[in-house]
Amino acid sequence: MTAEKTLISSRTMRKRRQPLRRIIGRIILYIIVGLGGACFMFPFFWAFISSGKSAAEIASYPPTLWPKKMLFVENYSRIWTEAPFLLWIRNSAVITSLNLIGAIASASVVAYSFARFEYPGKNLWFFLMLSTMMIPGEVRLIPTYLIFKSLGWINTIKPLVVPAWFGGGAFNIFLLRQFYMTIPRDLDEAAEMDGAGPLRIFLNVILPLSKPAIATAATLGFIGNWNNFMGPLIYLNDPEKMTAVQGLRYFALGTTYSQLSAGPPKDNLLMAASIVVALPCLILFFVAQKYFVQGIATTGLKG
Amino acid sequence: MAVAEAQAARSKMRMTARERRRAFQGYAFLTPWLIGFFAFTALPIVVSVILSFTRYSVLRPPQFIGLKNYRHALLGGDDLVWPSIGRSFYYAILSVPLGLIASLTIAILLNQKLRFLAFWRTLYFLPSLTPSVATAYIWRWLFNPEIGVLKPAFEFVGLPMPRWFSSMEWAIPSLVIVSLWQNAGGSAMIIFLAGLQDVPVELMEAAEIDGAGRWRKFWHITIPMLSPVIFFNFIMGIIGALRVFDTAFVATGGGPAYATWFISLHIYQTAFVYFDMGYAAALSWLLAAIIITLTILQFRLSKYWVFYQGG
Amino acid sequence: MKSKMTRRELLKLAGIGSAGAILAACKPKVVEVTKIVEKPVEKVVTQVVEKEKVVTKVVEKVVVKTPAPREKVVLRIHTNQGDQWYGWMKEAWERNVGGWRSEHPYIELKFEPVAGWTNDYFPKIFAHVAAGTLGDIVWFPPRHRNHISWGIEYNIVRDLMPMVEATNYDLSQFFPGVVASSSWEGKFFWMPITSEPSCPVIAYNKDLVEEMGLPEPQNDWDYMELTDWAMKATKGDVWGYHVGHMGPHPISCTPQYRQFGAKMVSDDGKTALPGNSPEAVKKVLQWRYDLIYKYKTMPKPDVQFNVADMFVAGKLVSFTIWPVFINRLPKVIVGDKFRVGFFYTPLDKKGSKRRSMLNEHVHGVTTFSKHPEEAFEYLKWHSSLEFCVQGLLSGKGAPVGRPDLFEDQRALTIFPGLKLLKPIMEEIEPDFFVANFRGEEFDREWSAQTQLLLLDKQGTDETVNNIKANCQAVLDKEPA
Known part of the structure; x- marks a missing residue:
């Protein structure tokens, strides 16, 4: 039904328009999208170019658009040999995936509670939940540390993973709740008529319909975890437990950003490391894109 | 009279039975969060409230000093508090509306039937995947007033190039540019995109049959249907902007001459560099109070413009 | 099911945790004090016990307790x-x-x-x-x-x-x-x-100096001699001299202020810029300001200006460096590109005693x-x-x-x-003393005011007055 309708409407639309006008419109659209994309990609492009330059060339003016002497191979191999960068990336991957699974699982359940149930204290809890997003994290740092310490979790990944399994973060709950709210209640009620309990409604009605929201939350959660700097800094002690972003700071130390720090300038290595850290996100997002878009497209919300 | 009362009571009781069951189920689904909330959030928060009434350097036991921290912050004695809050607001006022407009524009562009859609989406999304530490370094590189890559571009156009992070006037706008680059194609855009995909096709078709043009469809269907999503992005944007820390911490370190000394930076420095954990706790609660007040205000106002399809 | 287990466990642990957290937050110090007292006593006891063990074990198994290898x-x-x-x-x-x-x-x-x-x-x-x-x-x-x-x-x-x-x-x-x-x-x-x-040495590009036909810099130069030389060394897109690592921060530039007779803080650590120190500070600040706006031997201060990179790229003839770079600059950083020389930072006037800070x-x-x-x-x-x-x-x-x-x-x-x-x-002079141990805050105020001057946002007199007032406010705070 739906597919037919769309087909018909698009056919009529196509008929209505002049082909030339349509083509020009398409070209303008591609130019706009392409220019915007170029603006967004330029800093990366520049970081990539810089990562192939020598320490001297990176500081020369006017900047060279392509490395005079290409040092891509040398600079990128130096990242791995100067520091255990591969290990750090693996650590990041472990923490991120464990955290993400728990966060999505528990946030989707909790958001269901907020979106579909009425109970005393709900507004209070919801308000408290939102408030936790607004309280600056700095001040919770020391008390939170003490709790994990008394649980014996310091220097393990548990402080970075376990809390995600209990609530999944206010942001995710809020996001999913907002999406659940847009799902018509008629669907719940129809399922309830058929004798489904709340758990079945959740699993069979709400969850399948919220794939786009869950995909969104997962993607955002991935970024948040992958880029988390303060958490690993505080809770992990051993160098071999460090994460990729901390690894970036290692190369940043070599730049004269902190003029007191010492060592040869490593701006080119920093750029190389930045690209390497961003790469898994890029690949993952590119692969997940298909399901992500599918998830959005197959939602039942369109009718 | 008595009959009516009894009837009312009975209907109330009947309602309560179902309500009670639903309430119980609601709490069951809420349980994971409740545990996490009390263990990992509420407890540290309570401790930090207590600390805000003490003089506490972490290294020595806290001393109760009553409201002294709050008085110090609010009634002078710390010249940096109000200017820092002002700077955070300046940053938020610049970055949030610009960011929302940019995100929505990109989402609408990427919602068109484009070839290589996956490629385009990834292109716009990539900056938000980049760690803020890396982002800050890359932009310091681009914005370098002496050897930066933007300098030839400005020379070509014949405009004097601002000194970006190094100029007191341009430091915050520079951070706004960085934030636009990092966030415009990021989470807010994805949420808009998901929202756009949820706009019912029937509504659009119905409007088309009624002869509505693009703009009318956009203003009268897309925007109202998107309003919960805009609201969500707006709140998250404000909260994020008032708490901005990472890029400022790395790119400018609060300088030059306090030009980017945001309240979050002030709290961090007070707590961890100057050892005033108690005072930092008080400052955090000041910031929290501002953010919470703003959010409540936004929720109140949201009634007038946010439209929930399922509600 | 699995999560229920962890939940119960967690509840229990969280209970312990909260108690521990509050306790620890309230009195972390007491624990340490006892530790110090315990330490030697504990040691004596273990030694005695070990001796006893040896004696008793000799009877049972002689082989087990050979010369005890030290515990890891x-x-x-x-x-x-x-x-x-x-x-x-x-x-x-x-x-x-x-x-x-x-x-x-x-x-x-x-x-x-x-x-x-x-x-x-x-x-x-x-x-x-x-x-x-x-x-x-x-x-x-x-x-x-x-x-x-x-x-x-x-x-x-x-x-x-x-x-x-x-x-x-x-x-x-x-x-x-x-x-x-x-x-x-x-x-x-x-x-x-x-x-x-702190920063007593200037590094210079020997090859570039020769190429420009400039005289070799001298160790006994005063400020005007350095300035004249630096102005001659500034050509095209090459800067002559940059204060470099001797930034606005007192940790790097105190010797310079001392050279002109300033005391950053009085000996008791409680008064900022005592006596006629403000006058001396003003002279230094004026020179630093003039280097940018009058003599133009260095660019405006930049958050991200990387002097080492500029130097390596041959766009900067000389700059003041941290001593730790003396051993890194030639071999590690510059490599074989050009020869690097070093000379002392200038004196306020010829022949006066060189001031310093550790x-x-x-x-x-x-x-x-x-x-x-x-x-x-x-x-x-x-x-x-x-x-x-x-x-x-x-x-x-x-x-x-x-x-x-x-x-x-x-x-x-x-x-x-x-x-x-x-x-x-x-003859190294000590770092100056901030009696309430708020040294970082002192530096922050000092740097911020200096930056305002160097960005041309306020005059020299105003800067000195602000430094004195703001730094004094830090010194007047209760101890950290």
Whole structure:
């Protein structure tokens, strides 16, 4: 039904328009999208170019658009040999995936509670939940540390993973709740008529319909975890437990950003490391894109 | 009279039975969060409230000093508090509306039937995947007033190039540019995109049959249907902007001459560099109070413009 | 099901956790005090017990208790991740520099480096202190003697004097100023791991100077001579002289103010810019301002201006550097591109005495350490001649305040620039003293006002007045 309708409407639309006008419109659209994309990609492009330059060339003016002497191979191999960068990336991957699974699982359940149930204290809890997003994290740092310490979790990944399994973060709950709210209640009620309990409604009605929201939350959660700097800094002690972003700071130390720090300038290595850290996100997002878009497209919300 | 009362009571009781069951189920689904909330959030928060009434350097036991921290912050004695809050607001006022407009524009562009859609989406999304530490370094590189890559571009156009992070006037706008680059194609855009995909096709078709043009469809269907999503992005944007820390911490370190000394930076420095954990706790609660007040205000106002399809 | 288990477990643990958290938050100090008292007693007891064991076991099994190998000791070291610290420490241990590792087979080093500066490092240390999980050795970059507060105020680090005396360790192997800096009322809290004068040397591009036909810079120049030379060296897109590492921060530019007769803080550490110090500060600030706006030998101050990179790229003829770069700049950073020379920063007028300030990094043994003797053994090695010489040769380590290092032929043949530092180190003046230990805040105010001047946002008089007023406000605060 739906597919037919769309087909018909698009056919009529196509008929209505002049082909030339349509083509020009398409070209303008591609130019706009392409220019915007170029603006967004330029800093990366520049970081990539810089990562192939020598320490001297990176500081020369006017900047060279392509490395005079290409040092891509040398600079990128130096990242791995100067520091255990591969290990750090693996650590990041472990923490991120464990955290993400728990966060999505528990946030989707909790958001269901907020979106579909009425109970005393709900507004209070919801308000408290939102408030936790607004309280600056700095001040919770020391008390939170003490709790994990008394649980014996310091220097393990548990402080970075376990809390995600209990609530999944206010942001995710809020996001999913907002999406659940847009799902018509008629669907719940129809399922309830058929004798489904709340758990079945959740699993069979709400969850399948919220794939786009869950995909969104997962993607955002991935970024948040992958880029988390303060958490690993505080809770992990051993160098071999460090994460990729901390690894970036290692190369940043070599730049004269902190003029007191010492060592040869490593701006080119920093750029190389930045690209390497961003790469898994890029690949993952590119692969997940298909399901992500599918998830959005197959939602039942369109009718 | 008595009959009516009894009837009312009975209907109330009947309602309560179902309500009670639903309430119980609601709490069951809420349980994971409740545990996490009390263990990992509420407890540290309570401790930090207590600390805000003490003089506490972490290294020595806290001393109760009553409201002294709050008085110090609010009634002078710390010249940096109000200017820092002002700077955070300046940053938020610049970055949030610009960011929302940019995100929505990109989402609408990427919602068109484009070839290589996956490629385009990834292109716009990539900056938000980049760690803020890396982002800050890359932009310091681009914005370098002496050897930066933007300098030839400005020379070509014949405009004097601002000194970006190094100029007191341009430091915050520079951070706004960085934030636009990092966030415009990021989470807010994805949420808009998901929202756009949820706009019912029937509504659009119905409007088309009624002869509505693009703009009318956009203003009268897309925007109202998107309003919960805009609201969500707006709140998250404000909260994020008032708490901005990472890029400022790395790119400018609060300088030059306090030009980017945001309240979050002030709290961090007070707590961890100057050892005033108690005072930092008080400052955090000041910031929290501002953010919470703003959010409540936004929720109140949201009634007038946010439209929930399922509600 | 699985999550239910963890939940129950977690509830239980969270209960313990909350109690522990509040307790620990309220009185972290008491625990440490008892630790210090316990330590020697515990040791005596275990020794006695061991002897008894030997006696009883002789009867049963003679073979088991042969000369007891020393129990393995793990030292946890909190330090900075930079090459100068963690980088070289790890390499030195792996390379068995000075044979220390093979002499101490029972000591295992476990480094816990922090990637970042004090903004990243202090939160980590504080969290450890609050939770009682601090390791054996901590790092500190002192600011106006605030490192003393970790000894006398916070009780994070131990007085090393008893161990110095017990092991007959000779403190006179260091320059007197270096020992004085970490001493307080007969106590000695920190061992030096990097000690250098604050920015007394200018590096210049020898080849470029020859090419430009400029005279070789001289060690006895005054400020005007340097300025004239720098103006001649400024051509096209090449800058002549940049104040470089001698930024707006007092830790790097104090010697310059002292050179003109300023006292940053009075001797008792309570008055900012006493006497006619403001006049002297004004002279310096005026010169620094003029370098940018009048003589134009350097660009406006930039957050991200990277002098080392500009220098390497040949866009900068000379700049003031941190001494630690003296051994890095030629070999490690510049490579074979051009020759690098060094000369002293100028004097206020010809023939006057050169003023200085000690800048250092230190390591201390924590009060939490269960192995203070072994930790001290490590620090002795870290401050030893061999460790430092090899560190300099490797291009990673840093100079330590010991005279024999600055005379060492191995170091001098490779880094002749080191020669310039020795006479300064011999008469090194201490860092100024901020009595309430709020040195970082003092610096922040000073730097901010200087930056306002250098960005042309306020005049010299206003700057000096603001510095005096704002820094005094910091000094008037209650102790940190």
